Structure formats: structure tokens, C-alpha cells
Amino acid sequence: MTMATEKDINEQIAWAKINTDVLRSMENPRPAYWVTVAVCVAMISVAVFAEYIQYTEGMGYANLNNPHMWDLYIASFVFWIGMSHSGTLLSAILHLMHSDWRKPIYRFAEAMTTFSLLTAGLFPIIHLGRVWNMYWVLPYVSDRGHWPNFRSPLAWDAFAISTYLSASMLFLFIGMIPDLAICRDHGKGWRKKLYTVLALGWEGNDRQWRHFRKTYLLMACFLIPLAVSVHSIVSADFAMAIMPGWHVTSFPPYFVAGALYSGCAAIITLFVLLRYFFRFEDYMTLPIMEKTAKLTFAIAMVWTYLNLVEFASIWYGHNVYDKELLIAKATGAYAPIFWSMIFLGSVLPFTLAFRSLRRHMPTMFVVSILLNVGMFFERWMIVAPTLSLSQEPHQWDVMWGSVVEWGIVFGSFGWFGLLFLIFVKVFPSVSMYEVKEMVFHRQRSAGEEDLIRMTDHTQPATETAGGEESK
Amino acid sequence: MSKHRLLALFSDFEEAHAAIADIRRNVVPGVTVDDVTMKSPIEHPDVEEVLGERPVHIQKFTLFGAIFGVTFGFLFLAGAQATFLVQPQGGKAVIPLPSNFVLMYEMLIFFAVWLTFFSFLFLSGLFKKRSALYSEKVSLDQVAIMLELNEAHTDPIKDLFQKHKVLEIREEVIK
Amino acid sequence: MSLDNILNNWSDYRKGAEEGGHHDYEHRWTMAINLDVCIGCNACSVACYAENNLAVVGKERFEKGQAMHWMRIERYWDQAADMEHPEQGASFLPMLCQQCGAATCEPVCPVAATYHTPDGLNAQVYNRCIGSRYCSNNCPFRVRYFNFYSYYESAWPSPMEQQLNPDISVRDKGVMEKCTFCVQRIRTVKDRAKMEDRSVVDGEAMTACAQACPTSAIVFGDTMDESSAVSQLWKKHQVKRGTYQSTRGEKANPNLRGYRIFEELNVDPSIMYLERVREDV
Amino acid sequence: MSGKMNRRSFLKMMGWGGAGAALSGCDLPSTVTLEEGKEEVVSYLMPEEFVIPGVGVWYSSTCMQCSAGCGIHGRVREGRVLKLEGNPDAALNNGKLCMMGQAGVQGHYSPDRIVAPLMRSGGNLAPVSWDKALAVLNEKLGATNGDRFAWFTGTISGHQLALVSNHLDAMGSTKHFAHDVVNNAVSQAVNKDMLGEANPRLRLDKAKMVVSFGADFMGAGQSPVHYAGQYAKFRTAKQRGLLVQIEPKMSLTGGSADLWLAIKPGTEGVLALGIANLLLNKIKVSDAGIPSGVRKLIDRYDVTKVAKITGVAGHRIQRVAQLLTERSPSLVLAGATVEGHAHGYDSVAAVMMLNHILGNVGKTIESSGNFPFPQLMAKQGNTSDLVEFAAAASGKKLDAVIFSGSNPVYSAPAALNLSDAIGNIGFKVAISQFMDETTALADLVLPAASYLEDWGTQVPATQAERSAIYVQQPLMEPLHPDTRGLGDIILTLLKQRKTAEYGQFDDYYAYLRNAFAAMPAAVKKNTKNNNEFWDAALQTGVINLDVPAKKLKSTVVSFAEPISEVGDADANGLYLLPSPRMGLLDGRHANLPWLQEAPDQISKVVWDSWAEIHPTTAAKLGIGNGDKIKISTHSGSIELHTVLLKGMHANAIAVPLGQGHDDYGRYAKGLGVNPLKILDATRETKTGELAMYGTQVQVTRVAPPERLGIVRLGSSDTQAGRKLVVTVPVEQLRRTEGA
DSSP states (O other): OHHHHSOSSOTTOOHHHHHHHHHHHTSSOOHHHHHHHHHHHHHHHHHHHHHHHHHHHOGGGGTOOSSOSSOHHHHHHHHHHHHTHHHHIIIIIHHHTTOGGGTTTHHHHHHHHHHHHHHHTHHHHHTOTTGGGGGGGSOOOOTTOOOOOTTOHHHHHHHHHHHHHHHHHHHHHHHHHHHHHHHHHHOOHHHHHHHHHHTTTOOOBHHHHHHHHHHHHHHHHHHHHHHHHHHHHHHHHHHTSOSTTTOOTTHHHHHHHHHHHHHHHHHHHHHHHHHHHTTOTTTSOHHHHHHHHHHHHHHHHHHHHHHHHHHHHHHHHTOHHHHHHHHHHHHSTTHHHHHHHHIIIIIGGGGGGOHHHHTOHHHHHHHHHHHHHHHHHHHHHHHHHHHHSOSOGGGOOOOOOOHHHHHHHHHHHHHHHHHHHHHHHHSOSSOHHHHHHHHHHHHHHHTTHHHHHHHHHHHHHHHHHHHHHHO | OOEEEEEEEESOHHHHHHHHHHHHTTSSTTOOGGGEEEEOSSOOTTHHHHHOOOOOOHHHHHHHHHHHHHHHHHHHHHHHHHTOSSOTBTTBOOOOHHHHHHHHHHHHHHHHHHHHHHHHHHHTTOSSOOOTTOOGGGGTTOEEEEEEEEHHHHHHHHHHHHHTTOSEEEEEEEO | OOHHHHHHHHHHHHHHHHTTSSOOOSOOEEEEEETTTOOOOSHHHHHHHHHHTOOOOOHHHHHTTOOOOSSEEEEEOSSTTSSSSOTTOOEEEEEOOOOOTTOSHHHHOTTOOEEEOTTSOEEEOTTTOOOOOHHHHTOTTOOOEEOOSOOHHHHSOTTGGGGSOTTSOOOOTTOEEOOOSSHHHHHHHHHHHHHTTSOOOTTTSOOHHHHHOTTOOEEEEETTSTTSHHHHHHHHTTOOSSOHHHHTTOOSOTTSOEEOTTGGGTOOOSEEEEOEEEOOO | OOOOOOHHHHHHHHHHHBOSTGGGTSOOOTTOOOOTTOOOOOOTTSOOTTOOTTOOEEEEEEOOSSTTOOEEEEEEETTEEEEEEEOTTOTTTTTOOOHHHHTHHHHHTOTTBOOSOEEEETTEEEEOOHHHHHHHHHHHHHTOOGGGEEEEESSBOHHHHHHHHHHHHHHTOOOEEEBOSSOOHHHHHHHHHHHSOSSOEEOGGGOSEEEEESOOTTSSSSSHHHHHHHHHHHHHSSSOOEEEEEESBOOTTGGGOSEEEEOOTTOHHHHHHHHHHIIIIISOOOOTTOOHHHHHHHHHOOHHHHHHHHOOOHHHHHHHHHHHHHSOSEEEEEOHHHHSSTTHHHHHHHHHHHHHHTTOBTTTEEOOOOOSOGGGSOBOOBSHHHHHHHHHHHTTOOSEEEEESOOHHHHSOGGGTHHHHGGGSSEEEEEESBOOHHHHTOSEEEEBOOTTSOOEEEOOSSOOSSOEEEEEOOSSSOSSTTOBOHHHHHHHHHHHHOHHHHTTOSSHHHHHHHHHHTSOTTTTTTOSSHHHHHHHHHHHSEEEOOOOOOOOOOOOOOOOOSSOSTTTTOTTOEEEEEEOBTTTBTTTTTTOHHHHHSOOTTTOBOSSOEEEEOHHHHHHHTOOTTOEEEEEETTEEEEEEEEEOSSBOTTEEEEESSOOBSSSOTTTBTOSOOGGGGOOOOBOTTTOOBOTTOOEEEEEEEEOOOTTTOOBSOSOSSOTTOOSSOEEEHHHHHHHTOO
16 A cells, blocks of 8 residues: 555646657757667668578578478567557557556557567568568459468468558557647647648647547557457467467467567566656656556466466377477477576566566666567577477478578667657657646546545445345 | 637636536527537546537447448458469368458458548548647647637627636637 | 359359368379388489479588478388397388378468369469468478579589470479479370370379389379279278378278378378388398 | 481481370371471471470480499480480389489589590690591500500490400400499309309399398399389288398398398308308208318308307397298398408308208299390499509500590599509590599590480390390480590491491491391391381380290309408407498499489488498497598598498498599589598409408597588488388288288
């Protein structure tokens, strides 16, 4: 109950200060910003060069081979798709649950969703042997009577990702319109022109707000089942195959949990960075960090549980192939990565259980990054060991990616970073109008808070009592 | 008689509510609450209480999009599968329901989301030129009440606003 | 892409469904490999290189696992685990695409580049392939080979390109390929039979591996032709087409040597192997 | 060359020989005819006669990839040969073809072929015209005579052999060295002495049991495809044949054995004596016809002693002896690993004696009859000729030598010092397709046509049930216009010496036609005239001969104790087995990428040399799988990586032949090592063959495994519990399929 005394946000904060703080963060990039941009561009150049080699010379330069037809590209694809789920979680699920503490931090999480989708979408393209024919997976009318194979989970991916990308971009954009209007009202020069166009003539009248609220609610309603389906479909890429270690019925929830997990961890990372660099201490407050961290911890435990479910069902299922693979994961060539994944994914999150650590930004930064390393390993451990150890023992092989493959994976972080860096300087990374709403509502309900808390506590007690009585 | 448009800015939300409540109670005859537009920097709480129920039709478009997505999805997929030049199973068409359901589900969401978005763009009155009375304060921290009324009613309304501690009143004449 | 097409396909589909499945094959190309006489000599494999324009990848790429042998001879030591010598020799297994009836590679291809022909073959359409490699990942036999590089220059320096079989293409980088049961030979034979207004005679269509095999361990033919050698073999060994579910327990004499690899995966392979026999001395 | 073939006449000739398969293939554009004297450019849509665009025509010919001489069909499309298959008319291979035969087209189309005559000037080989080359050749050959001139060939037969012999005659020389690393010269000598025939017919298909002492008859043997066909019959017979393979290193044939026994190298003869001992003394088989000296020798080797010497368990020996009496007729074979010791003759004799004791002669060993054309019969290569050649060369007894179809500089052990000795020969001519090690030392290089562009006849030493002459015809125009067939070249040389006899022949084709016409009528059955006979011969690719039946004698020669005293004291001694494999064989196919990429059948290694060692031996030497080791002998050392293999005797280390070329084109160069180089030049005492398997070596570990050290196919040596290859006991087979 000590927690309750601590406010998520300073309710007395002046609304004008919110505007100035956020708008300030969008202006005048410091040298550090440009250095980071340069680093990202350099990382992208590495990937572009690697892709050039791969494009002109062939996929063989990624060290792919007969059993290992997929490797890090697909692992990265799953990783980035997973990352994208955090935005949905924060903006849609918490929105529907009226958890208003999400408001200061959901904007950049949503941007992260979009950008990690844009990154994830690159990987299925990069991994294609004939990239130039990638549009063949889309259902377009062709005079040759060709269609994609709708039975293929990869074709489902194309549908799911395009749906998810458009929905999450729309969601991000719609949610940003009132803020764009603020930017427009305060902007100068090219920014003014840009925001005038993007704000679509928003003037905050009641009609617009009414429609806005409805739209936002409907979008959130669709986004949640969509997000769940997207990662389930991504898991179908594996679960629909008959390979040991892939043909797992618990994969859809496992993938969704893993996605939320890595997404939350990424939010923590960016939370710390934005709080530090943009001095958003007033908005990205410690209580909010605590809530995020607790959420992450809860999801980590769900993920751990699903891991155990998978292991147990394999162990007791007595499918020789699956069992063999599980043992090989734990003891074979991939064991260091496997155990790192278990440690980083299931043990390390216990740091989040400590209040002092949760409130220590450097720790949270390091931990969140390590959690995501663990989650990257998880995706790798889903893709690679199965390929290395399939039904046919003659083709068993352990493969480590080449410089080309790692270069492209490395570059994808640069690409994501660059998109995000551009975003924070062009768009408000904290939702100004929603922080105002949050402050407004909290102020208003401050007086009633005690009463509400009392009812909350007494209500269930009476119910239980009544229940017992009726028996 | 010329028509006037007034924009009153309030810093106190409660006062603005009270002002509208007065209009609603026909304190100034001839001016109804239907003429009032309320502008707010946040998704204004209790706006229905103040302005009364005003209709929103977006959900109908959403429903249409969802239904269209499912039906079109199935017809499209089945049609594509039946006319596939290369039939993946021994030259015969295969219309596999489980995978089609997955895709129909995606298409449901796809069309529902886009229709929601477009209906929002058009129904919410965006893409209009902002009136000259638009105040940037509205996007900061003040509530505005805008209403169109006959010249005769402007003064009583102004008085009403003054009573409710209006900060600023802007006025323009529209014919 | 016409209404006609839709209606025809639908009516065929419906008709087939009523008759308990929609497979009305004209041919069903099938193989039987007698492992007892397979000596593992590699003749089939090299014959396949010669017939099917397979690229030679070289030592470096072979080491990476990027070799293109559609037909590979696997060699296992079964006895040797605790014995000083493998006293019953080696176990050789010619492994090639099993042309599964319920192939796992087919449904996963996003562009339907691999599909089932009316001949019961598991065809790979090189032109359509975009190289997602999902099919290979989902092949329990691991017999799909991907063109990780362009081999025009490296595998066939002039004048070696003159040896290339013009009946089939040389695959460029980014395309999956695999054993086709020498579909170009089947095509020629079918065309000839059609021109002469007769049906295909058993032994007329012959894969390069079956033709080369010095011990005639490989028998290839059409199981729709009841009298073909391969039909007789399948019948003799009581191995039936269909998934494991539909054939389980139907082998009246379990001592017969015919079996299909990974039967339990329900993929309905078109290749029946005959068990290797050894005499305990 | 006056009889230059042009495209038209070539196709005309070829047309007659077409196997006819194509004619039914498609609607013939039959209206297209050739009007004489009217030359114009026509597109391929209106092709010349017998070229049907898009339709392959199969022509018969004979494979020259090894000395077996199988009949082949070559698929010719648009004037190019694309694919080789076995010729079903050839009794030898019955329409089947091994991997080496399949790869024949690659040698033909190799980018490394020599395309013009080369002459040494100022230390380097430089291109010259044929006229110049032949002028120099004639001049040099004119200046020499008698035994100072020699031919050095591989195994050679048919009319090419006849021409070579005639050329030697014309030169007044008797020196024809025929060298082949893969040979069975010792067995031939034993067979000659014991059966009266060097190459009797072996009938695996009639045998109920085969005991093979190191005979890799389906791998690197004398006629692998033929014996593989017989093996299939042997295995699928009503009573499934039983194969026992006894050898120090598991060969391809050993991989298919029911019982594979590892034996200490060089002790096979002792084991044979031990089996004989059991047969004669325990099972009481008659010892009729066994010389008393041999009988005494047999009695000296009881099972315990034999087991101790050979390393084969006593109960195994007893069981094999027992089975040999139960499964009659049987067949006992001796192979290269038995022959390749100083006491090779005695060992082989001891092994072959078992056939006599068991009464197999006449049942599973048949006479191959009197071949009607002895001058065409194969002159089989061996290694004693190599030793003698090296001696003659270093003794400066040779002025001019023509090399063809053999690569002695590559295959001679360093101890023979051949590459230096060869410098003593005044004029060295190489008729060769490729720049191999021998060709690189030649003074004059004549570019040979590939066997797919050349005429010829082959008479394989190993004949099928029906003896035959195998006809070789060009399957396409010469790929490189400046190459010439071997027959044409010899004919040109002969014309210089014997103008009267050979002047009438424009080319080898004309010579062959004449030779065919001259064959006795009995050969030309069912053909009306010479043309028809010629066409029939080309069409089937085979001239089947009725060879009068003959009876083999069944005797046992006296032989000495089949074991060397040398080295036996050293129980831990390691014998180097330079083993030829189906594939690269003796190294002649190292330039064919398909064969380089085809894994070794047993160890599955590609593109390299490797050393096979038994794991216990390796452990004793501190060597791990894939380690780099050094194998040294008196004559040098080689470094290569190991493959631990249980199919090895603990006293043996096997290194495959075929790699380690200094030259020989882009695919062969710089790969692996050549174990032949470090062999001792010990000779078999009776035949003078090189004792190839008798070299003892020291092995030391050099380095741990490297990335490209051993590149092999397949990563698992076991089936990991899968039902991939299922092995069932023969009793199950008997219940269901057998008698």
C-alpha cells in the first residue's frame, strides 16, 4: 500500500509544460543524435553490402545448406515480428482495460511496432532465393492463372503481415492526429507545412473527438485479435511443418507470449533511453517503469511456463524425433545458446522482481537488452536445431551463419534504429493530449480515490460472504 | 440579418460546461445546443452530458468492412483456387477450408480496419479548412465553445460567456 | 480463367469426392529399390548428374553441405557400434525424392511451385520457384537441393556445356530442385505412345538411375499398369499406396521385405525399399 | 591425313549404325534430302539427314573408361553426344554402366583437353602443326630401330593392338610395355599354371557361395559391371548366395558381404592353407591332385596357428570351411590385396587351390575357350612392365618411346626413379588427350581424339558367357578439329614403314572396314554381305563369336610358403594399402568432376585423399578422426587426413589411389596425395610384379583436424534408430521368397 501514495505522474504539471517538453524533444538534434544516426547508417551499409553479395552471387554466401535452408533470417523475422507486439499490447489491450498509465509511453511503443514490422517484413524478402519475384506471394490476378498457394503458411504470412502493418500504421497515425495538430499550431517552416498536411485539419471539435474515440476503440478491438493471429500465423510457419521441434501445438501461445515478452523488454530499453536523452522524467516516471517491469515479469513467467509445457509434452509424448531434438538442444552443439536462452529468458527476469532494481535505470537498461538477447536466442533455437536434426540422420548438420548472414541481421538493428531516430525527431514520442487527459482525469478523481479504493476492497469480501451463505 | 460566429475560450472546463448547460436550458432564446460546437485539447470527458447524444456511424462501416472481408475473402480464395492453372493436387482443385478460414480472418480485419479508417476520415469532418476563429489555445489547455447565431443573439450569448469567466471571445461575420 | 474452367474444376472435384478421393491418375510412377542387391557403387548417382544437368559444386561448397546430388547413396554402419569390425558390411541406401503421394513439401510452398502432377509425380516448377526453401525444410527425407549459386560458369566451363541435356533446363541461383523421376524421359515416352496411339509399355520409361544400376536394384515403372514389373513387386511385397492409416495392418505377411521409409509420417512415398538381407554366419 | 571426315560423310556413316530408337520417335521431316553439290546455309529447323532436332538418337559404341570394355549406347542430339548408357546387346554389361562409364562424356568435353600437337622447343611445349609434328616424328623414328624403340601403353586390345604390334614389327622392335596399376597379373599367372588359362570365366551366378580374398570384383576389378550383374543373380537366386569377403580393408564388394573378415595384410595364403587343412584333414575332402609338397605345407597350418598369424578367429575359419563344403558349387577368388606381396604368387595359388579341392573348376570356373582372333586379344597392363621400362630407360636402352593410354610417371613409385630415368630416352612421344604427368615430360605431344570420337574395337580380357568383339564408333564429330584417333596416328606411322601394305587405307575407318570384311564367314552369320555385316556390327556394337568349348584342367601347382618372413616379426607393423576405388580408379579419372564429387563408396569422402585406419590402431598411435598424419616409408612420405574406419585390419592403413596429380587439368591438380609414390619397389618373386601391398610404413600425427581436411557426404554413420535400411536375416527371406 506504500505504492499507492506514489503518483504515476505529477498531476499538477502545467499543460503548457507538457507541450513545450515534448515539442522541445523534437527539435535541435544534439551531436549525439547525429552520431547515432551515423552509426545506424553504417550498420545499414554493412547489411546492404552483404545483401548485394547475396543477391548477385547467391544465397550460399549466407552459409545456408541442405538441412539449414533457413537460419538467422527467419529467426530475425520472428524476433522483429515479436518486438512489434509490445505496441499493440500497450496501446490496444491496456486501452481497453482502461489502464491509463500506458499513456505517456504507448506512443513510442506503437512506433516501435510499426518500425519493427517494417524491419521484420524485410527478412522474408531477404531470405528469398529469387528476391525479384517476391510479389508472387501476393494474390494478384494474372493472365497465367497463377495464384499463391493459399495453403502455405508463408502465404498466410504475407496476408497477416500486410494486414498487421496497415492496421498498426493506421492505429499509430490516428492516435497521433491530435498531437500533430499541436505540432502544427506550434510549428514553423517545413514542419508547419508537414504537420498541416498530416493533421488533416484537426481542430479538436466535439464531432472529431467523438469519431476519434469510436475509431480508436474499434481499431483497438481489431488490433488485439490481429496481433494474436499474426504471431500465431508466424508460429504456423513452424507448427504446420512436420519437423520435430516445429510441429508443436503449443506454438501459437508460445510465440505470442514470447512476442509480448521481447516487446516489453524493448519498451523498457527505449523507455530508459528516451527518459535519459529527452529528459522525460516527468512523463516516463519510475512508477510507470515499475508497472512496465512488472508486466514484463509476468509475461516472462508465462513464457517460462509455456516453455516448460513444451518440454514436458515432448518428454512425456515419447515422440523419438522430438525427444532426441530436445536432448540435443540441451547437450549438443547449440547447448550454449539454448542454456543462455533459458537463463536470459527465465532466470534473469527475476531481477524485475526487486523494487530497487526496477527503479534503477542503468540496471533496467542492461537487463532489458539482455532479455532481448535471450529472446533472439529463443527464435534462433526454434529455427536452427530442428533443421540440424531432422528425421533423416544422414543430413544432420550444425551450421553457423556467415559474415553475410550476420551482417544483414546486424544491419536490421541499424535500420530499426534509424527509423526510430527519424521518428523521435519528426513526431512527438510522448502523446501530449493523452498525458493531459491522464493528468486531467487523475486530478478530477483524486478526491474520490479513497472512496473508490474502499469500495474495491469491500466489494469482493461481501461477494465471497454471500457466496458462502448461499451454500 | 447577418449570421455571426462566436468562439469563446475558457480555461476552466467546469465554467464552459456551465455555459453550455445554460444554452441548453434556453437561457438565450433562439440559440439551441445544436448550434454549439465544443473544442477541446483532450478527448473531452462527459461531452455527452454536456452536449447531448450526437450520433456516430463509424461502427456501421466497420461492420460492413468485416462482413465484406469475410465474404469477399471466401469467394476470392475459392475462386482463385478453382481457377488455379496449376492444381496442386493431381490436377484437381482443392479448396481447403482450414487455411481459407485463416485467410478470411485476416481479410476480415484488413477490410474492417481500412473501412473504419476511411469512414473516420470522412465522417469526422476532417479535411476542412479551419475557420478563421481557430485558436491555438485549444490545442494547448483551453476549451472553446463555438456557435453560429443570428446577430441579435450575439450580445446575450456574450453576456452569458462573460458570466462564466470567458477568457476571450472571437467573432466573425458570415453573411 | 474462365467460368468454364471454374465449373469444370468444381464438377471434377465433386465427382472425385463422391468416388472417395479425387485422384484419378493416368499413370502412377513408382519405384522399388532392392537394398539386398544395392552395392552402393554410385552408378545411379553419376548417371543422374549426367542426365539431369546437375552442377558440380566443388570441395569447398560440398563441405558447406551445398552439393546438388539428387540421388545420394547413404552409407550406414549398423553392426559396428560395439564390434571391432563391421562383419556384415555396410548398409547402403540410395536416397532420392520419394515422390510422396501426400507430400509435405507441396502445401507449404507459398507460390505452388511444387505440386502434384496427374501422373502422381511431385513436380517442381523451376520458373515459378521464388526460393523460400520452405519445401526443403519440410521434407523429412531432405532430398531437395537448392541452387545456392549460379553454376553456369563454374560447373560447365566451355566446352563442357555441350554435354548439358537440352531436354531440361539448367537451374539458376535461387531455385529449388530435386529428383523428377526423369520426367523428361517420361514425357518423351508418353508423347511417343500417344503419337503411335497406344499406351505406354512397361520398361519404356526408365529413369537414368534405374537404367544405369549394374545390379538392377532399382525397378521403375507405372503402378497403374497392373502387369508392370514394379506393380508386381509392390503387390508381391504387399505394400500399398496410401497413408499409414489406410495401410496399417493390411500386410498379410509381415515377413515380406517391402517397406517405405518414414511410413509413420503418413507421406505416402512412391518408393518401396526391399529390406537388406544378411546371413548370420 | 587424306581421309578427313567432313560432317556429312560422318553423319552418313553414323546413320547406318543408329540403334533405330529415334526413328519411331517423332514425325520425321522425311522430305528433307540432301542434294549433292548444292551447299547452302540451312537453319536447324531444316537439318541434315539423321539429325532430328529435339530427338536423341542412340548409337552403339564401347566404353574405354577402364579396361573392362563394356558396350555403351551414346545419346546423340543435334550432333552432340549427351549421355552414355549400357548397351543391352552387350553380354558383358547387359545394358548397365558404372559411374566411370557414365562420366565418359566429361572426359570428352573436358575443358583441359589438348587441342593441337605440341613440340618441345627450348624446354617448353609449344603448338605446332600436324605436318610438322609428323615430319619430326617420322624423322626421329626413322633414325631408330630395333629394341631401342618401344611402345608404352595401358591395357590395349582389338585392332589398335594389332596396329601397335604391326608397327613394332615394322620397327623391328619387340618392346611393348603395357602398364596398368589395376591389374590381376599374378592371378593370371597362377590361373595359367593351374587351369591352363589366364582369364577363365568366373560364374558367380552359378555359385552358391563366394569366398573372396580381397577381390573387389564389383569395384576396382577387371570388369565391375559384369560381375555386379552376376552378383545380382547370385543374390537373387532361389537359394540366396552367400558372400564371404576376407581382406585387410573393406572394399566396395566387401561392403556387401554377409561375412566380412579383416585379415592381416599378406597372410591370405596362410588362411587359405588353414581352410584347406580343415577341408582335407577334418572334413576329409579328397586331396587328389595336390602335390605332396603342398600337402605337407597344408598340414603345417592348423587352425590355431592360422588364426594366430592371420588375425581371423578360429571359429570363423572353421565355419567358412564348413560352409564351403555345404554350399557347392562355390567360388573362391583372390584379388589385388593377395597378389600385391612378394609372395603374391604363392598366396594366390594357395587360394585358388581351394577351388580345386572343392571341385569348383568346371562348375563356377569355366574355360573362356579359344578366342578366334588371338592377335586382337587384350594385352593386359601390369606393373612388371613398368619396372622393366624404368630399368631400360635408366640403362639408356631406349631411343624413342611412344606413350599412349597410360601415365607411368604418375603411377611409378619414387623408388623406381622413373621421372629421372625417362630423361634418358632420346625422343618421347605422348599420344594423349590430357596434359598428364607423362605427357608433360614428352618431347612431342599428339592430341588424341576421345574414345567418343574414335573408331576401334575392344576385346576385353574378361569375357561374358558369350565372347565378343566390342565395336567402338565415333558418336560425334571431333570436338577439337586438330585431334586425331589413336588408330589413325598408328596407321600414319605404319604407312611410313610399310607403304605397300597400308598405303591403301585412307584412314583407320577404311582399315577397320577392310579388317571386318576379312573376318571369316562364321563370324558374319546372318548377314548377306560385308556392308550388311558392318552395319549390323555398328548397330549392335557387338560382334558375338561362337567360341568352341574347351575344358579347363584342374591342377594345383607347387608353391612355396605363402608368407614373407620379412616384417612378420613386427606384429605392430602397418601395411600401406594403396587401394584403387571405383571412381578415380588408378588416377586416370581424377580430371572428371562428377567422379571427384561422387563420394567414395565406403568412407564417403570427396575431392581428396585420406587415410583409413582402424580406430584401435589410431588410438594406439594417438591419432583422432580427421587428424593430419604423416605416412613415411623408405622412399618418402605423404601427409593427409585420417578417416577412422572399422572396416580395416589393425595392421593396415589404406590410402585411395587417384589423387595427388601435379598436372592433369583443373579438376585433378593439387588435390590430395599419391600413395604410389612412396611404395617400396619390392617385386613379387615369381611374376616380377610390384608388390604393391607389401610396403610397411611409419605413421605420425602432424596436426589436428582442419576445416577442409576431410570433406564427406553424410554426417551420421548410424541410422539413429530410424528404419532407413532394414536388415533381415536370410531365414526370413527363405520363408517368404526363397525355396
